[in-house]
Amino acid sequence: KAGVTQTPRYLIKTRGQQVTLSCSPISGHRSVSWYQQTPGQGLQFLFEYFSETQRNKGNFPGRFSGRQFSNSRSEMNVSTLELGDSALYLCATKGGTGHQETQYFGPGTRLLVL
Amino acid sequence: SQQGEEDPQALSIQEGENATMNCSYKTSINNLQWYRQNSGRGLVHLILIRSNEREKHSGRLRVTLDTSKKSSSLLITASRAADTASYFCAQAGNSGGSNYKLTFGKGTLLTVNP
Numbered sequence: 396k397a398g399v400t401q402t403p404r405y406l407i408k409t410r411g412q413q414v415t416l417s418c419s420p421i422s423g424h425r426s427v428s429w430y431q432q433t434p435g436q437g438l439q440f441l442f443e444y445f446s447e448t449q450r451n452k453g454n455f456p457g458r459f460s461g462r463q464f465s466n467s468r469s470e471m472n473v474s475t476l477e478l479g480d481s482a483l484y485l486c487a488t489k490g491g492t493g494h495q496e497t498q499y500f501g502p503g504t505r506l507l508v509l
Numbered sequence: 510s511q512q513g514e515e516d517p518q519a520l521s522i523q524e525g526e527n528a529t530m531n532c533s534y535k536t537s538i539n540n541l542q543w544y545r546q547n548s549g550r551g552l553v554h555l556i557l558i559r560s561n562e563r564e565k566h567s568g569r570l571r572v573t574l575d576t577s578k579k580s581s582s583l584l585i586t587a588s589r590a591a592d593t594a595s596y597f598c599a600q601a602g603n604s605g606g607s608n609y610k611l612t613f614g615k616g617t618l619l620t621v622n623p
Contacts, residue, residue, distance in 0.1 A: 399551075428610060428611075430611075430613075437613060437614070437615045437616065438552075438597065438599075438613035438616075439613075440610045440611065440612065443610055451610050453610070483549060485551060485552065487552075487611075497542070497554045497557060498542075498554065498611065499554070500544075500551040500552040500553070500554075501551050502550055502551040503549070503550065503551050505549070
């Protein structure tokens with residue numbers, strides 16, 4: 396099976412702009428989670444989608460949003476970008492709903508906000 | 510914060526030596542997972558240990574879990590230069606129902622010198 400893919404891999408934006416990142420899960424995986432990784436805060440959970448519904452949400456402002464399509468592909472959007480949004484954004488997918496399952500991570504999208 | 514802590518933050522050893530990394534967490538868990546990340550790339554799942562397990566092996570990896578102390582350790586035996594990476598523990602908490610998210614520690618940067 397092909398792995399988790401994320402596009403774009405690298406992105407440079409300026410403050411105030413918005414950005415949309417995409418994640419395509421492993422075929423058959425219906426759960427997609429998003430994480431933000433920064434040197435200061437480490438890896439932090441943003442949200443999880445399953446069957447087009449957001450099931451779980453981390454402690455991020457409303458500028459961070461996401462959605463999932465019927466083919467399980469997911470997008471996350473960050474509006475009114477701030478310098479502190481510069482980070483590696485990772486998505487992770489898994490096949491079912493159980494907590495015993497492994498999450499498979501994509502390579503990430505590195506966002507730089509100038 | 511529910512975030513766990515890894516110890517040490519950085520570890521430098523010679524090829525062939527063993528590397529031990531520790532992880533402490535704060536809340537009850539369903540399982541604890543260890544991931545590896547090479548230089549700003551995506552995370553790779555290494556091993557999962559359930560809350561009712563005390564020790565687990567996978568190749569050169571050995572993971573222990575002490576739920577009374579809320580701690581886990583990852584041992585890499587006979588390390589290789591290719592093991593150089595950041596290692597993260599992630600706790601899968603019980604957030605109720607089928608929801609599932611990982612809470613990551615800050616990671617241990619392991620450098621294996623040839």
